[in-house]
Amino acid sequence: MVSDSAGVPDFPKDDSARAGGGRRIVFVNRFYAPDHSATAQILTDLAEYLAGRGWEVEIVTSRLIYGTAGTSLPPRQRINDVTVTRVATVNGATLGLVGRLLAYLTFYFSAGWALARCLRPGTIVVAKTDPPLIALVALVACRLRGAKLVNWVQDLYPEIAIEMGMSALRGPVGGALSALRDVALRRSALTVAIGQRMADRIARHGVSPDRIVTIANWSDDEAISPSVTNSPALRKDWGLPADAFVLAYSGNLGRAHEADTLLAAAVLLARRSDIWFLFVGGGHAQAELRRNAMAAGHEHFVFQPYQPRARLSESLAVGDAHWLSLRPEFEGLIVPSKVFGIAAAARPIVAVCDPAGEVPAMIAETRAGVSVAPGNAAGLAAAIVALADDRAACRAMGDRARAMLQRRYQRRTALDQWALALETLAERD
Structure with missing residues (x-):
């Protein structure tokens, strides 16, 4: 089998899966x-x-x-x-x-x-x-x-x-x-x-x-495996302290996403030298976030480009928890599917979304993370502190996220x- 694409999964053929033959x-x-x-x-x-x-x-x-x-x-x-x-x-x-x-x-x-x-x-x-x-x-x-x-x-x-x-x-x-x-x-x-x-x-x-x-x-839950470490080699390459609590974001950060709440929460957490923010990927809103973070003098913000698919498991493991967001007016128009990659990596989901949205409902049912409404910077900061100060509870949330994925997604x-x-x-x- 010839492939021009490194890192693309190869699904094996088997005799029980020929239902599509000739179609x-x-x-x-x-x-x-x-x-x-x-x-x-x-x-x-x-x-x-x-x-x-x-x-x-x-x-x-x-x-x-x-x-x-x-x-x-x-x-x-x-x-x-x-x-x-x-x-x-x-x-x-x-x-x-x-x-x-x-x-x-x-x-x-x-x-x-x-x-x-x-x-x-x-x-x-x-x-x-x-x-x-x-x-x-x-x-x-x-x-x-x-x-x-x-x-x-x-x-x-x-x-x-x-x-x-x-x-x-x-x-x-x-x-x-x-x-x-x-x-x-x-x-x-x-x-x-x-x-x-x-x-x-x-x-x-x-x-x-x-x-x-x-x-x-x-997500590729077969290739993305839960890790008990935080990819120490990547943390070192990316300038992240080995023992820091890292709230990560992976993927495209576009116009439908909301980052102002995170920036405001980061201001409230400025004295916490052990809390860092990592953004891996790209998108219009990420470029704007990077400019705003630099203008505000946030020293604990790290930005990295998209990573190869073969390295996704290692990249996701860098974060202790992962953040995602969706502006409330986009509920039902877009579904933030990166939730499944977070769950595959067994990391807590930190959602800044409409409290009545699909992801907050998923979190409430499974206790696989925390959710706050857009604009609630104090609530987001408190949630991040709680995760950073109780790493065992943080890991337990991540385990529940992985279990949710295995049951349903x-x-x-x-x-x-x-x-x-x-x-x-x-x-x-």
């Missing part, structure tokens, strides 16, 4: 392995899992690496029995909002053309939501070629753009985009939501409940749910 599926998403973004990683997992079950799997994606300018991957690859077709697009990584729009528009055109050429009757097309509304392009191609469309909804647009402040979308333009999005949802053979509140929102847009399936995203469970949904769909006339 064909095409995924469309802007990023795929070896890209490091979360959506690319879970798509890679699912594609290779289905290939192992006997499906003929093809990916229509871009030639880009997320957040990187100047990268151009090969137009055609075969990665672990998955055919990858990479279409030409504008790389808008350094061009701001205009660049992103150009990247989207060129991907719509190139991906639509590639789909129209490769589809045949009976093919299942799974459209993720990067770029937004790509399902509309996929729907046209499916109608032309007699294929079946599945929406894999990671986030709901244009609602997200509106909540992010794009006032132009609050009027007729946003209404028109929402109506077009709803057409793609209603005419899809199946819609997969990644959270129950998201599924409920989709149903309110006129999608039949029997065409909605909720399957949570996942294992990667293999989610992949099996996907296989069942797709195989059922393939049998439907």
Whole structure:
């Protein structure tokens, strides 16, 4: 088996998993392995899992690496029995909002053309939501070629753009985009939501409940193993004291996330020389957080770039606990799936979210961490101090997080749910 992507998991084939034999599926998403973004990683997992079950799997994606300018991957690859077709697009990584729009528009055109050429009757097309509304392009191609469309909804647009402040979308333009999005949802053979509140929102847009399936995203809980140490070699490389309490963040920190509460909590904790903050990854909000932390003179903030997938377990272990956030207005539009990576590493989840949101409810039920409302800096500071001062209780929370994952959110469970949904769909006339 040949792979062009280091660190991508290899799902073994077995004779009991041939239910997909002779069936064909095409995924469309802007990023795929070896890209490091979360959506690319879970798509890679699912594609290779289905290939192992006997499906003929093809990916229509871009030639880009997320957040990187100047990268151009090969137009055609075969990665672990998955055919990858990479279409030409504008790389808008350094061009701001205009660049992103150009990247989207060129991907719509190139991906639509590639789909129209490769589809045949009976093919299942799974459209993720990067770029937004790509399902509309996929729907046209499916109608032309007699294929079946599945929406894999990671986030709901244009609602997200509106909540992010794009006032132009609050009027007729946003209404028109929402109506077009709803057409793609209603005419899809199946819609997969990644959270129950998201599924409920989709149903309110006129999608039949029997065409909605909720399957949570996942982490690589087989590769991410709990560690009783804090990756001392990485701590040393990154300038973190070996005995410090480290609150970490791993992944993209974007506009939907909220960091002001953390900054305010850090001010309250300024005298605690044993408490440090680590941010691994990137994103618009992380760049802003870094500037604000430097301007405020926070000396215990450490920033590191994205780490290779093969090093994720070691990287996650650096933190004693992990922080995540979601602005309340984005509940049901986005699900902070990094919670599963935190749980896989057996670390407490420190959530700054709507108290009625999905992650705080998960924490309350399992006692796998703590949650505070956005703006409650004093509450967040107190929670961090409690974890730092009682490391045994901190470890116990992490153990409960891992147990929760093993009971409900294992990667293999989610992949099996996907296989069942797709195989059922393939049998439907």
